[in-house]
Amino acid sequence: MTPLQSLSDLPTAVATPRYDRDAAGVGIVHVGLGAFMRAHLAVYTDDALVAEGGDWRITAIGLRSRDAIDVLNKQNGLYTLLVRDAETSGRVIGSIADAIHAPSDPAAVLAALAAPGTRIVSITITEKGYGIDPATGGLDDTVPAIAADLASDLSAPQSAVGLIVAGLERRRAHGVGPFTALSCDNLPENGRILKRLVLDFARRRDGDLADWIEANACFPSTMVDRITPPQTEKTRTDARALTGADDLAAIETEPFSQWVIEDDFRAGRPAWEKGGAVMVKDVHAYERMKLVMLNGTHSMLAYAGHVAGHRFVRDTMADPDLKRLIDRHMQTAAATLDAVPGIDLDQYRQALLVRFANPAIDHPTYQIAMDGTQKLPTRIFDATLAAMTRGADFGSFAFATAAWMAYVKGAIGGAYAIRDPREAELLSAASSAQLADGLLDALLALPGLVPTELRAHETFRQTVLSRLRVMLGNGMGAAIAKEAAAL
Incomplete structure (x- = not known):
């Protein structure tokens, strides 16, 4: 059976993105290509593109394993989302444009972060990926990835915080405005935590850079919710039955989905509310x-x-x-x-x-x-x-x-x-x-x-x-x- 690679090859009964993928440019770089991101942010973005269009497709960045990166690139960013309830429904998501494995191609990652079209950098890296010192709440410089980034020239960042600082540093040097950094992890006041860690890292590197980030960049907090179990053989089997194609990137989730976002963005955002997101002043x-x-x-x-x-x-x-x-x-x-x-x-x-x-x-x-x-x-x-x-x-x-x-x-x-x-x-x-x-x-x-x-x-x-x-x-x-x- 052929792999899932093209929307034109799918059965007409399969729900697919109702917008021109090739015409929609990339506006989001997402760090942390896991199942949750593909069941949540990528879906809301898909819905926003259907509703209002715009250059808001996603370049996904993987910091560790490259398996999901390789699979998604082979499938041109396409994957099946199965929604499990009394009955299973499904659709193909098209909001991911491409994916980059950071350890293998750091230059491409930095180029994506520094690109003028990149207006949002979002992350789903779980709580432990932030490098938070549990005693102080600040940056834990004993975390190997954080320590390596602090000691480097940031030409090949290993941590999410290091990536964000490296991207902002390059944008400032090139006269490009900052992106909005958007945490989508289960941390209270996740935006404020991310800002604190980024500023801590930047200040250890360059005080002027830290001042520029603090004065210009936005770090809205969010609340995310959608149960997303690991992929199984049944996930792939059901995706194959729906699409008629082999989909190694298929994921499954529940019907419920919730996203509450502080509406504070430096350079615009997709119309996520069209997909059901709730935009608020304080999350x-x-x-x-x-x-x-x-x-x-x-x-x-x-x-x-x-x-x-x-x-x-x-x-x-x-x-x-x-x-x-x-x-x-x-x-x-x-x-x-x-x-x-x-x-x-x-x-x-x-x-x-x-x-x-x-x-x-x-x-x-x-x-x-x-x-x-x-x-x-x-x-x-x-x-x-x-x-x-x-x-x-x-x-x-x-x-x-x-x-x-x-x-x-x-x-x-x-x-x-x-x-x-x-x-x-x-x-x-x-x-x-x-x-x-x-x-x-x-x-x-x-x-x-x-x-x-x-x-x-x-x-x-x-x-x-x-x-x-x-x-x-x-x-x-x-x-x-x-x-x-x-x-």
Whole structure:
């Protein structure tokens, strides 16, 4: 069977981009060519091009593996998006113009960043890709890619922050205005974080450059949401059945998609609102809602679910006791929030429960469980402190913390990889602790992870410890049942 390479070869029933791809120039460079970007930003951009046109196609940059780069280039940037629900629907996305593997062709990457037509540089690199010092919130110059870029002439940047600084440096030197840097990762105030890191990096390199960036560049924050599981053989099989072509870049996702964007762009933007994006002045309330209600609940169910033997999120929803804990966590998280403009939090909770139970989405708990030290501070620990401030119950957050600790302990002996940038520290702490209280103290003591106020809060410590003892002594299933029975 021939590969997916041309829209003209597709069956007439297949939904395809309704615009002239060749006539639309590139206006966005995107760093981080993963499945989420292709199910989210690229789709909104595809819809914007259909609605209003413009030179807004995307050059995608890969910082690590070149597999997706090579596949997309062979397919002329085309790929199938499958939307899984009771029935599966699909369409072919055309907003990606080309893709570049940064380690193989750094000159092409820098040329794309410096091109006058590039008006937005967006990124999806996950929390750990930013190089944030967990203790200070600033740039962590011990991260290998950051350290290498700081010591180099930036002719071949290795980090996303280094790429952005290198691009802005070249634009300034050539008299070209700055692009807008757009973070699309699950970080609170992601735009402000990105700006802080970029300015920190630039200031260590050239104070005048940092001043120019601060005065001229924009870093809007965003809230992104769409569950996107890994590609499987079934993904490719279903894409082949739909298109009649082999599509190695095919991805699958859920029907729900949300994008809230601070409308602050240096040189224009696509008409993303035509695809359903919400343009706002301040995204903080929306991102906080998602972090604690969706992402925080995801973390809790991932650790508890994985240790209990539940492979997918949908399996955790089929466990009556764990489903009750999932619902409780969302309600507890909602109680820590202020009002969110245009959002009914109870309706949002109900929608999340439906999404989690979607039987057609293979979203692995093990995938969600990765990078816990990057995720828990914003998803769980900040929410715990907010609950304490409001005098609300924090038992669900304590359960989530204990479940993470049990997950770390369960990895001893190589049962599974923790897949965390601090994995060696976690395993060392867990290996040296024989009892639940020793494990608790060892993990709470890791620098730059748990806020000092929580570490010193004896009631929080005892609440976590009581749950951790059951998890380690009687198993996660027993801990889930006991927790649910107390509701």
